[in-house]
Amino acid sequence: MGKSGDDExxxxxxxxxxxxxxxxxxxxxxxxxxxxxxxxHSESDRDCxxxxxxxRQWLSESDEAKEFPIEExxxxxxxxxxxxxxxxxxxxxxxxx
Amino acid sequence: xxxxxxxxxxxxxxxKKAFEELVVRHERFLxxxxxxxxxxxxxxxxxxxxxxxxxxxxxHLFEGRASFRSWIYQIAVNTxxxxxxxxxxxxxxxxxxxxxxxxxxxxRVMALDVKALLQKEVDRLPDRQxxxxxxxxxxxxxxxxxxxxxxxxxxxxxxxxxxxxxxLRDRLEQNSVLKSWSNETKFSLFELGANxxxxxx
Numbered sequence: 001m002g003k004s005g006d007d008e009x010x011x012x013x014x015x016x017x018x019x020x021x022x023x024x025x026x027x028x029x030x031x032x033x034x035x036x037x038x039x040x041h042s043e044s045d046r047d048c049x050x051x052x053x054x055x056r057q058w059l060s061e062s063d064e065a066k067e068f069p070i071e072e073x074x075x076x077x078x079x080x081x082x083x084x085x086x087x088x089x090x091x092x093x094x095x096x097x
Numbered sequence: 098x099x100x101x102x103x104x105x106x107x108x109x110x111x112x113k114k115a116f117e118e119l120v121v122r123h124e125r126f127l128x129x130x131x132x133x134x135x136x137x138x139x140x141x142x143x144x145x146x147x148x149x150x151x152x153x154x155x156x157h158l159f160e161g162r163a164s165f166r167s168w169i170y171q172i173a174v175n176t177x178x179x180x181x182x183x184x185x186x187x188x189x190x191x192x193x194x195x196x197x198x199x200x201x202x203x204x205r206v207m208a209l210d211v212k213a214l215l216q217k218e219v220d221r222l223p224d225r226q227x228x229x230x231x232x233x234x235x236x237x238x239x240x241x242x243x244x245x246x247x248x249x250x251x252x253x254x255x256x257x258x259x260x261x262x263x264x265l266r267d268r269l270e271q272n273s274v275l276k277s278w279s280n281e282t283k284f285s286l287f288e289l290g291a292n293x294x295x296x297x298x
Contacts, residue, residue: 016263055265
């Protein structure tokens with residue numbers, strides 16, 4: 001008897017989780033060896049893993065924070081503004097109390 | 098080198114300058130987190146400044162059950178959200194961006210499309226999933242650190258991350274831009290010069 005749609009989705013989802021965990025180095029080395037064997041012999045698993053790897057790479061390269069390079073001078077100005085506020089803060093005594 | 102907890106103790110004992118070291122340790126991380134929400138460095142700086150000041154004023158409430166980093170992170174995210182309630186976030190949609198392109202730039206435009214699509218889809222993720230994804234991929238934190246920041250068990254942090262990645266994969270596969278993940282689409286956005294595309298608007 002073939003798998004129902006739900007069974008197939010569930011098995012597929014479980015495999016997906018494996019590949020995500022593999023990508024994140026979340027497996028023991030002994031399990032990793034089994035997964036590497038699977039990668040060598042199963043094209044569908046290889047595609048699945050490759051898609052996650054690529055997606056992760058694209059996400060990393062799409063980080064919006066990279067569009068706003070933060071220069072040391074800006075950081076120092078920000079820090080100095082923060083410390084000016086704190087050193088002159090009227091509520092300081094409450095913190096110390 | 099003193100730990101964050103020791104520095105906090107110093108501040109509580111009246112050494113205000115000790116707070117500066119806490120700022121030095123966490124300012125960059127916070128700025129990156131907030132700039133992803135505001136998409137403006139000036140706006141992010143104001144929010145980070147407010148967050149540190151709030152943290153300082155509430156330092157007597159900090160008991161050290163979570164790390165200072167997770168505590169200040171939550172203050173910053175809440176401060177940013179409160180700002181958004183006051184004024185809608187300014188998002189530059191792809192429809193407002195005039196891309197200067199010609200045939201030679203086709204691949205660069207494709208990279209820009211992928212980037213815009215990814216940003217849109219990441220924005221659509223549920224809060225906790227987006228948070229786990231962002232902390233893992235953009236900030237390179239371990240699941241242990243993510244769990245601490247999200248104030249949840251390790252497995253929950255990891256599950257949120259997995260769900261986020263699965264959802265993004267499914268949505269990209271459904272999208273016409275990436276209908277087939279053929280070999281020619283397996284490129285690096287950097288290789289295609291996504292950051293070099295000139296945009297107006």
